Amino acid sequence: MSSRTTPKVAVLMGGPSREREVSLSSGRECVTALRETGYEVIEVDAGPDLAARLSEISPDVAFNALHGRWGEDGCVQGxxxxxxxxYTHSGVLAxxxxxxxxxxxxxxQSVGLPVVESVIASTAxxxxxxxMAPPYVVKPNNEGSSVGIYLVSEDANAPPKLSENMPDTVMVEAFAAGREMTVTVMGDRALAVTDILTDGW
Incomplete structure (x- = not known):
């Protein structure tokens, strides 16, 4: 931490992932909240020059508002x-x-938590x-926020036609009916529980 009275925060947003627009939106909200709290804030649209930009800015801390690959998968953390x-949020390994x-x-599974059956398979x-027997879900193995999700119903006559943007390998997972919840954990403390609602499923 520098000797500045007001900490300088670099808010990382945007980036090259498929969730760029979501990241820009949430990043701007973070910028507004941090400025209202009194921090000196610099908005950083994360691109190939990110290391050079951060070296030039020399922030006291980076607030990671990136979504998806490169922002949430350990790359920017490294x-x-x-x-x-x-920086905020989880470290490289987590x-x-x-x-x-x-x-x-x-x-x-290694600590005894139940998970549904799944396999990794090529998109072809x-x-x-x-x-696997329907119903099942097809999803990228390494994207976030329900990007690229295909639900194959029990009465589906044919396998799904996937987008050209899907990676070469995907996860195919048995469908589990129920609500989708997400919980934020800070240290050893669970924070708010959010109910994820999606239209059309």
Missing amino acids: LLEWLQIP SALAMDKARAKAAY EVQARHV
Whole structure:
């Protein structure tokens, strides 16, 4: 931390992921809240020059408002560690594990938490045949915020036709009916529980 009376905060937003627009929106909200609280805030649209920008800005802390790959998967966290800039949210390992759904599920299973059946398969195979009995869900293994989700119903006659933007390999997971909840955890303290609502499912 520098000797500045008012800490300088670099809010990282945007970036190259498929969740860029969501990140820009939430990043601007963070900027507004931080400025109202009295911090000196610099908005940083994260691009290939991010390391150079941060070195030039020399913030006291980086507020990570990036979403999806590169922002939540350990990549930007590793960059911030290298630059020795303190940052918000989880560290490198936790971020990388959480974004990789298969490895996250393996971690849950290792401590006895129940998870639904799933397999990793190529997009070509998923589009050629049912790789498990419907109903099931097809999703990228390493994206966030329900990006690229396909729900295959129990009475589906054919496998799903996936977007060209889908990665070469995906997770196919048995469908589990119920509500989707997300819980923020800070240290060892659970914060607010949010109910995730999606139209059309």
